[in-house]
Amino acid sequence: DTAVSQTPKYLVTQMGNDKSIKCEQNLGHDTMYWYKQDSKKFLKIMFSYNNKELIINETVPNRFSPKSPDKAHLNLHINSLELGDSAVYFCASRPGRLYEQFFGPGTRLTVL
Amino acid sequence: GQQVMQIPQYQHVQEGEDFTTYCNSSTTLSNIQWYKQRPGGHPVFLIQLVKSGEVKKQKRLTFQFGEAKKNSSLHITATQTTDVGTYFCAGDNAGNMLTFGGGTRLMVKP
Numbered sequence: 001d002t003a004v005s006q007t008p009k010y011l012v013t014q015m016g017n018d019k020s021i022k023c024e025q026n027l028g029h030d031t032m033y034w035y036k037q038d039s040k041k042f043l044k045i046m047f048s049y050n051n052k053e054l055i056i057n058e059t060v061p062n063r064f065s066p067k068s069p070d071k072a073h074l075n076l077h078i079n080s081l082e083l084g085d086s087a088v089y090f091c092a093s094r095p096g097r098l099y100e101q102f103f104g105p106g107t108r109l110t111v112l
Numbered sequence: 113g114q115q116v117m118q119i120p121q122y123q124h125v126q127e128g129e130d131f132t133t134y135c136n137s138s139t140t141l142s143n144i145q146w147y148k149q150r151p152g153g154h155p156v157f158l159i160q161l162v163k164s165g166e167v168k169k170q171k172r173l174t175f176q177f178g179e180a181k182k183n184s185s186l187h188i189t190a191t192q193t194t195d196v197g198t199y200f201c202a203g204d205n206a207g208n209m210l211t212f213g214g215g216t217r218l219m220v221k222p
Contacts (some may be wrong), residue, residue: 050208
């Protein structure tokens with residue numbers, strides 16, 4: 001069984017479109033995250049969601065909005081996609097503070 | 113805010129040579145974690161260091177946590193082609209989020 005899963009694996013879309021990426025974890029973890037990894041491999045934290053508490057990285061544009069229907073899911077919705085949004089987006093989860101993180105396989109987003 | 117710097121950014125080695133990557137935090141950490149990301153893959157947890165001056169080994173990999181809990185290193189002895197990937201350190205200050213270093217991309221020539 002996959003611990004942290006993401007869909008879709010690849011997403012190719014036009015500028016200006018709205019898209020969503022889904023993430024599910026079956027580990028029973030309390031905390032979930034979204035990361036953006038650019039072409040230089042920098043892993044930038046975007047959001048942290050812990051027991052309905054959302055922590056936002058201030059540098060993330062408000063076109064990005066996380067949605068958590070329950071503890072096992074954290075989806076990422078992106079409005080008005082821009083070229084600079086092209087990257088690999090990773091979902092991750094962990095049981096709580098001071099524990100390791102488990103990453104999903106990633107979603108490669110390409111904005112044309 | 114907390115910053116975690118990692119050097120070098122890239123390292124090419126001949127198979128059999130040793131490799132070291134260094135990580136420095138701008139603040140004292142509760143712990144530090146190391147992850148490995150294979151090309152085309154996702155980051156995978158390797159180890160966590162908690163105590164000041166801690167040293168841990170995993171086969172050919174040796175991890176150290178500095179006395180001041182602000183720096184760390186990963187040393188690989190006698191690299192193999194299977195070691196190829198990007199190695200990330202991540203600082204944990206007991207908040208909700210890890211702060212990742214920029215990563216060191218290791219390339220091994222057979």
